[in-house]
Amino acid sequence: MESIEPLLSALRAAAEPTRLRLLALCAHGELTVSELVGILGQSQPRVSRHLKLLTEAGLLERIREGSWVFHRQAQEGAAAHLARQLNEMLPDQDGTLTRDLERLSLVKNERERAAADYFRRNAESWDKLRSLHVDDSIVERVLLDMLEGHQIDQLLDVGTGTGRMLELFGERLIKGEGIDLSREMLSVARANLERAGRDNCAVRQADMYQIPFQASAFDAVTMHQVLHFLDHPGRAVGEAVRVLKAGGLLLLVDFAPHNEESLRDEHAHRRLGFDDTEVTAWFKASGMSLLKSEHLPGNPLTVTIWLGQKNDSGNSV
Ligand SMILES: C[S@@+](CC[C@H](N)C(=O)[O-])C[C@H]1O[C@@H](n2cnc3c(N)ncnc32)[C@H](O)[C@@H]1O
Structure with missing residues (x-):
């Protein structure tokens, strides 16, 4: 028989201000702990603890890339459905969430700049190949x-x-x-x-x-x-x-x-x-x-x- 426990633990994991902010941010892309620390302005151990709870509850998933770990909204499972629904219910006008998303867009701009740099460094040889x-x-x-x-x-x-x-x-x-x-x-x-x-x-x-x-x-x-x-x-x-x-x-x-x-x-x-x-x-x-x-x-x-x-x-x- 199915138990209500997984749903309860997912609801408990989401029912905390910082964790709800993390859920909202990870719905907009794949983010490292240090990027999330920068956006939230909280200590790294604290942010890591919240991320661990959200991941264990199945609301977020982790993707390891060498020494980096990215976090994103879970894609599969019952809790993934809950994560999507919670995100849809978040108010557009909330001051804290709006500020978080503004900081997130700065992080994304910085990533784009780094990517563009990499391309500039390699562009000449790639253009030659393309020709x-x-x-x-x-x-x-x-x-x-x-x-x-x-x-x-x-x-x-x-x-x-x-x-x-x-x-x-x-x-x-x-x-x-x-x-x-x-x-x-x-x-x-x-x-x-x-x-x-x-x-x-x-x-x-x-x-x-x-x-x-x-x-x-x-x-x-x-x-x-x-x-x-x-x-x-x-x-x-x-x-x-x-x-x-x-x-x-x-x-x-x-x-x-x-x-x-x-x-x-x-x-x-x-x-x-x-x-x-x-x-x-x-x-x-x-x-x-x-x-x-x-x-x-x-x-x-x-x-x-x-x-x-x-x-x-x-x-x-
Ligand atoms: C010329 S690029 C092509 C990239 C892309 N498919 C495209 O056509 O624009 C080849 C890609 O293969 C990746 N690659 C090479 N060996 C690999 C491996 N063993 N596993 C995963 N990716 C690999 C390289 O990092 C590189 O990004």
Whole structure:
């Protein structure tokens, strides 16, 4: 028989002024303890204690990123529903909450500034790479067309970088998740998703060889310009397939085989592109069928898009 205890403890956790303020703030993004300390103007041990109570009650969740921990409104479970409802009930005109949100917007501005700095430092080499292949907008058009008509509620973007795939597909999703190893990239992604108003998308630090989601969690997985960095691209594809539901879609975007050796030194590319035969072999080994591939020629790099579907059994064939 279900007990009322979890609901009672969630209500007790929320029924305190600082904790209600924390709930309100974490509904507007993913925040570290030090950011929350700065906004609330309270001591770190105090804020940490409140966060612990809210997390234990299931109203907030923690996402670890190296030595950092982000807090956000819980996404799943009965208490997540309560957290959403409580936030909807908060008054717009309350002086303390308004001041907290003003301080939060200063924190977000600072994050955007740091992200912009990082981009400025790297922009030149990225622009050079971009000039070697077809325009990103053409690739994105083809990606949108390929997924047109498919029901996709939950999408994972592997090696999300700046979160571009989440921005592109976010509007049609219930939930988008992105993973990447680079904390700097994730800061840029967070700033981009916040600016685009993509509240239904979140990113976290994780290794694509050990994706921190259970099997069969997603309707689609994207890997955009990621595989050429990897020592074991086929293994990364296998791990991506693990988190796909049966019938789920895998969208890979990378270069066709090329001879631009300079990309190894200047951009840390490990592999100089992939052909259809290699990708088909990965698909076969991980229980996928190739639905479609498309080649978008540029000078000198051709971008290839492979769309695969997980077989019903999910086993290799
Ligand atoms: C060229 S970027 C592409 C980013 C994004 N998909 C895009 O197309 O804009 C490749 C990304 O893969 C990430 N990456 C490389 N190895 C990874 C790994 N083992 N696990 C997670 N992310 C990884 C890098 O940090 C980088 O952000």
